[in-house]
Amino acid sequence: MNSGSFPEVRPRRLRSTPAMRRLVAETRIDPAQLILPLFVRDDIVEPVALQSMPGVVQHTFDSLRGAVTEAAEVGLGGVMLFGVPADSAKDAAGTAATDPDGVLNAATRVVAEEVGDAIVVQTDLCLDEFTDHGHCGVLDASGAVDNDATLERYRDMAIEQARAGSQLLGLSGMMDGQVQAVRSALDGEGFEGVAVLAYAAKYASAFYGPFREAVGSTLRGDRKTYQLDPANRREGLREAELDVAEGADIVMVKPALSYLDLVADVSAAVPVPVWAYQVSGEYAMIEAAAANGWIDRDRAILESLTSIRRAGAEAVLTYWAVEVARGLKGLR
Template identity: 65%
Template sequence: MDSRPVYQLADGASRPRRLRTTPAIRRLVSENRLHPADLILPMFVKEGLEEPLELTSMPGVRQHSLDSLLEHARAAVAAGVGGLMLFGIPAVRDEQGSQGDDPDGILNRALRLLRDELGDDTVIMADLCLDEFTSHGHCGVLATDGSVDNDATLDRYASLAVAQADAGAHVLGLSGMMDGQVAAVRHALDATGHQDVVVLAYAAKFASAFYGPFREAVDSQLTGDRRTYQQDAANGREALRELELDISEGADLVIVKPGMPYLDVLADAAAASSVPVWAYQISGEYAMIEFAARAGAIDRMPAILESLVGFKRAGADAVLTYWAAEVAALLSGQTADSGAEPTTEDL
């Protein structure tokens, strides 16, 4: 009896599966790969903590004391991460966010600590925004009518930039989404002898429901939303306009945030940008995978790796992710692979 299938491909027909037959072949033809240096670890340091405090909405992520910050920073650098992005949580807030540019404020103390201990062994980055430091939780100072005053905020950003550069930051992450923020910060840095400090512009930062766990991470004081300055989730072309403006004002790097819901924007930005483009895999994205894995709905590490490869495929040159140290260690062979697909050999 003839056991051949009813339908057969014609002789010489294309068979893409040939390039998927073994792990070695898949590795050889892989279009995108993760490397530890592609991954940047966001870290939270809180004034007054004596021990690190794990977040309920982000399992495995902690608010750090200065001591635990240094310990975990060293481990991340040893794993080969590309850099560390610091967020500071002060004990006292006010309407101007004055702890943000206070040399003895928690963020600037943490920057000095890491720069003194790690030097140039990694790239030390600072979140340059006011939301962690203001009593109202907005990313800028408020006008008398309660709206965010764009131009008054630029003066505050310039002061924060100089303070963070003085503290030793290599890169300043301008996340506030104020018009003209890149030009204001670049001018302030150049005028104070910090010409070599890198400006990372949050060119496309969208008002998003996925920021929820981050608000726990920074003890956010915000009521309401940030829709008058963060971008509308419905708009893509607007992101490219922001990108063009930031680069024209002197941005050295640009970033798209959030990540997975905005891969189309990331791809468009990567195609249009003359400077490196990064992505931020934000708190809500992290929480979804962690809680889904805990519920048994997905296989944790393959899901993490697949999500990160997705950013690379969309054009990201680097990714801020709360898994940076763990994944960097895995890619470096410092931890045992679970054996589940996809494995490090495929990435």
């Protein structure tokens, strides 16, 4: 304090104008740090709007081409593809996931041809969309998910997705040893250049609800025996460190907003990039609150993404990726 009892240190000076606040901002968002999840369905002739996720659709192959072209034009870092097979194509082993002409592999070829030189083509590697029971793996005789039998399916999926043109495989099933199994399969088939994104700290969250509409989930029961308990923090960090040791090129925390402590923990501990997934429930809550006039939608979107980046995520999967990128580029 000075002799007049007024503060000598005035942090408000750096908040005085929009230009000053922009100049000293510690966290920034760039379109290249955003990844757009996309759903493609093989039994529709026009896009299907999702009731629980306003503005998001299940794409046809034709509309998918337009969506990925726009993603590339606005400078996104990548797109993450999820396949939605017809119910008649689902079975206990999720065999459509390894069909070269199945919806996800066929869509991957389309996207790789369309924008593979402009953005990173990424694919979800998990069985839940393809199994009639909706679990992320195959079941044993007792009805439990068989970890090691599932790894064999993941190995086959990885090879087919790489053949289709995926440049980065998103391992989201939370099976023990999945990174090592997939990495060895890829390397054994000459796909050493295909990267592995490990959904390392993926929690058994209530915020996945709208996603299950998006992928036509037929889940019976829950996924608490393989996804992480929301109460556990150290366990999430342990999972990330295990995945890095097995060869993951990038690790993911999912969901994002309820797990910012994990984003910070993991980003401080591992030597590889850390991403986060702003999941369907996070998207739906902001959209619903904004639709009711309870919050400022645009500010809430940017604030939520900024918080994820501030916690340490170097890239974010978000359904607002294109809209935010257009706004950042002044294209609205």
